Amino acid sequence: MGKSLGKEYTSKIERVAFLKDNCDACENKGYMKPYTPEELQGHKENLANVSIEIAEIEAEMKQVQAEYKGRLKPLKEQRANMVSNIKAKSEYVNEVCYRFTDREARVTEYYNDEGDMIESRPATADELQPTLFQPRIVVGEQAKTGTNN
Structure with a gap:
């Protein structure tokens, strides 16, 4: 047997009848069927169109994700600060001391x-260092305050 059978029949119906009549058994079987050059070109064009559409959708998705990320960032920072404060049972403040x-x-x-x-x-x-407002301390003597002396 060669690599092809029934090629002498030009009609698909005749070829299928010949193969069916001369085979041992008919079975359903999966295999890789090669494309014709026209089919291959059509699939390549379809692939290009699908790839362009995917790229557009992914670009949209990145924009939406960036927007949500921008909205989430301050909330996450606030949450982290709150968790830190609760953990420490205090909060950091900057005030006059x-x-x-x-x-x-x-x-x-x-x-x-x-x-x-x-x-x-x-x-x-x-x-x-001593200052003008700091009373000078002399050993053995009470500090002069200007009130009692």
């Missing part, structure tokens, strides 16, 4: 407007 330096203890403390100490640390050399 009042610094007090205890030169004897060599400590600087910061208080908020409610009077709560928010930070305590060792005083720096600049903070330990």
Whole structure:
């Protein structure tokens, strides 16, 4: 047997009848049927059209995703900040604080407007320098305040 049978019949009906009459059995079987050059060209054009349509839809999808991403970003940042604050059981604020330096203890403390100490640390050399408003301490003598002396 060769690679083809019944090619001498030009009519498809006659060829199918010849093959059916001379075969051992008829079975349904899947296989890769080659395209004719015309069919191949048609499928290539169809592929190009589908690819263009896919590219257009993906470009639209990217624009929509960028819009949603822009809307989601501040909400996600807000959520992350809230989770962080809840985890720490406090929140970060930036407000006026009042610094007090205890030169004897060599400590600087910061208080908020409610009077709560928010930070305590060792005083720096600049903070330990005497100022005009700082009374001079003399050992063995009571500090002069101008009220009692």
